[in-house]
Amino acid sequence: MSKIVLLPEDLINKIAAGEVIERPASVIKELIENSLDAAATKITVELEDFGKKQIKVSDNGEGMSPEDAExxxxxxxxxxxxxxxxxxxxxxxxxxxxxxxSITAVSKLTITTKRKEVLEGFALQMEAGNILSKNIAAAEQGTSIEVRDIFFNTPARKKFLKTDAVELKHCLDVVTHYALANPSVTFKFLHHNYTLLHSPAMHDARSTIASIYGVQTAKELLEVKYQDEQMKITGFISKPYHVRNDKNQQVLFVNGRWIKNADITNAVYEGYHSTLFVNKHPVFVLHLQLDPETIDVNVHPQKQEIKIEQKEQVAAAVSLAVREALQNNKLMPTVDVQTEQQITFGTTIPRKEMKTAVKYPFEPSAQTVFAVEEASAGYNDEEIIPSVASQYQSKELIQEKLPPLKLLGQVHKTYFLAETEGGLFYIDQHAAHERVMYERLMDQYLQGKVEVQRLLQGEVLEVSTAERILLEEKKEELEQLGFTLESFGGNSFAVKTIPLVYGKVKIKELLYDLLSLLENKKSILEKKEEILTSMACRAAVMAGDAVSIPQMEKILRELNQTQLPYTCPHGRPTLMKVTIDELEKKFRRR
Ligand SMILES: Nc1ncnc2c1ncn2[C@@H]1O[C@H](COP(=O)(O)OP(=O)(O)OP(=O)(O)O)[C@@H](O)[C@H]1O
Ligand SMILES: [Mg+2]
Structure with missing residues (x-):
């Protein structure tokens, strides 16, 4: 007798449901997707008892005929x-x-639906996959699906549910993400009649973000707009210093589908390059429009994973899109004046500020930095002579990444103070110089020619046996960074060269720094950002160092030439603006 039997349909459905329907949030996801596919412009999700008792999703979409509903x-x-x-x-x-x-296999479900062209609606009641009743019903155009007692017939699955709070968070995530992806659709999410989310239909995506993540977050986000022959990337990213400790506000959509994809997420981080703090995470909401024929969405039953045919190109484009958004936007933070009650999106200069700028005209003077650019050699203290300032007199101003600045001096041996149009800039001397050093080092490193200085006496470095082995192993990679070491017998090394960017730095400290970074790291190439950041930090002027005006000018001119002048490689801001508006408020002139 044959041992093999074909499983009955209801059991097949239950098995399949196990893959698609994991928890209440999966039901919500599937139902919202159906509503969106039915061209709904209004979707309401209502829960009872965290979705365990009831999940109801109603839409105003095209509805179904009784035959289709069945x-x-x-x-x-x-x-x-x-x-x-x-x-x-x-x-x-x-x-x-x-x-x-799948949903009906593990719950008690009622579908109520009506198409526009018919007068009567239709209701279908199911339990564990079997039809209980079907009736004519009063209904508005659209579809409403009620899912009660989820997993009542699969107790094992029910046991795997997490705490109510966790399950509710998953549900909220789903609604939030679909609301973000569809600004023109009104989303409402209620738990026991308590509104947890209301995202009214909006014309622009930023307003939708404001209704979900809050006005302040939305206001600070930078717009991403990128297009090439193969794809379009749009959406928003946070400024590098408006980051979070978690990745909760990172959302990716491909052709309107909410997806999870490590390659694309990594590409976003790559786009931020060195501007993010370690363990800090940007906010992003990005939409990728790709040719549907170049992706495979049929990878997993939950349809949240996709395969991208040209994933390297897509990742490169995402990095570029993020980078361009960072570079195109003036990332200078201004002190928050909170006079604008109304949110004005899209305008970079508040009207008031423009007015005051005229009232207090900024007159470039002899001290203005960023006059016509000088050919600048490598930074080191000796080179700067006090007469440099005079060379900038009466030269035409050029506007680059930073606006014209008139340097006023140093505050607390930590900040430079400069006047600019409409206000003052505070510049963190260490952060600014660190950015300059970082980009210079990175540039030289990537071109394979880190400029070095020869140490005549060759400093001797004593290390442990483990460190000696590590240093020997990384010898070549260290040379690429500008450090040449020669064995000096035992566990000692003589340091023959160090990168030129270091002035009278303590070589030992620098190398011990590097050693601790190299431990557990596979290769310098992989960890280049972290290592070069640490090197730049050591090479930069410190808070507490007295800096002369010509030195300040030099640092600022060099900062002006960097690619990302607004943050240090750790992600801290390099400069901050206090507007005249703010000063006038403080002095109660207004
Ligand atoms: N809210 C709705 N409004 C109109 N039609 C709907 C709605 N929900 C479901 N349908 C119809 O029911 C069909 C079956 O829905 P179901 O979600 O099971 O499958 P699907 O959406 O086609 O595919 P998938 O299993 O990938 O979600 C849909 O193809 C659609 O025609
Ligand atoms: Mg569906």
Whole structure:
């Protein structure tokens, strides 16, 4: 007798449900996707008892005929694809035709639906995959699906649910993400009639972000706009210093589908390059429009993973898009004046500030930095002579990344103070110089020619045996960074060269720094940013160092030439503006 039997349909559905429906949040995700596919402009999600008792998703989409409603809960029943070709160019969120079948297999479900052109609605009641009743019903145009007692017939699955708070957070995440992806759709999310999220339909994505993440976050986000022949990337990213300790506000959409993809996420971080603090995470909401034929969304039953045919190109474009957004935007933080009650998106200069700028005209003078650029040699103390300042007199101003500045002096041996149009700049001397050093080192390192200085006497370095082995192993890589070491017998090394950027730095400290960074690291190349950041930190002037005006000018001119002058390589701001507006308020002139 044959041992093999074909499983009954209801058991097949239960098994399939295990893959698609993990928790209340998965039900919400599938139902919202169906509503969006049905062109709804209003979607309401209501929960009772954290979704365990009831999940209801109602939309004003196109609705279903009674016949389609009955078919909708069958497995492999879909209106969205017809053929193999369709499977490889999917434009809808659903396509597998199994979500409703899976949900109904593990719950008690009621579908109420009405199409626009008919007068009467239709209601279908199901329990564990079986039809209990079907009736004519009063209904508005659209579809409303109630899912009660989820997992009532799969107690094992129910046991795997996390605490109520965790499950609710998952549910909120789903609604939040779909609301972010669809600014023109009104989303409402209620738990026991308590509104947890309300995102009204908006014309622009930034306003939607404001209704979800708050006005302040939305106001500070930078817009990303990128297009090439293969793709379009739009959305928002946070400024490098408006970062978070978690990755909760990072959302990716590909062709409107909320996805998770480590390659793309890494590419976003790559785009920030050295501007982020370690263990700090940017906020981003990014939409990628890719040719549907170049991605495969049929990788996983939950449809949150996708395969991208040209993932290297896509990652490179994402990095570039982020980088361009950072560079195009003046990232200088201004002290928050909080006079603007109304949110004005898109305008970089508040109207008031423009007015005061005229009232207190900024007159460039002999002290103005960023006059016509000088050819600047490598930084070291000896080179700077006090007469440098006079060379900048009466030269035409050029505007580069930083606005024209008139240097006023140093505060607390830590900040430079400079006048600029509409206010004052405080410049963190260490952060600013660190940025300059970092970019110079990185540039030289990537070109394979870190400029070095020869140490005549050759400093001797004593290390432990483990460190000696490490140093020997990394000898070549260290040479690429500008450090030449020669064995001096035992566990000693003579340091023959160090990078030119270091003035009278304590070589030992520098090398011990490097050693501790090199431990556990696979290669310098992989960790180049961290290592060069640490080197730049050591090479830069410190807070507490007295800096002369010509030295300040030099640092600022060099900062002006960096690619990302607004943050140090650790992600701290290099400069901060206090507006005249702020000063006038403080002095109660207004
Ligand atoms: N809210 C809705 N409004 C209109 N039609 C709907 C709605 N929800 C489901 N349907 C119809 O029911 C069908 C089955 O839905 P179901 O979610 O099971 O499958 P799917 O969306 O086609 O694919 P997937 O399993 O990938 O989600 C859909 O193809 C659609 O025609
Ligand atoms: Mg679906």
């Amino acid at each position: 078919k909708s809960i069958l497995r492999h029943a879909t209106s969205k694809i017809r053929s193999m070709e369709d499977l490889f160019s999917i434009k809808t969120l659903g396509f597998r035709g199994e979500a409703l079948a």
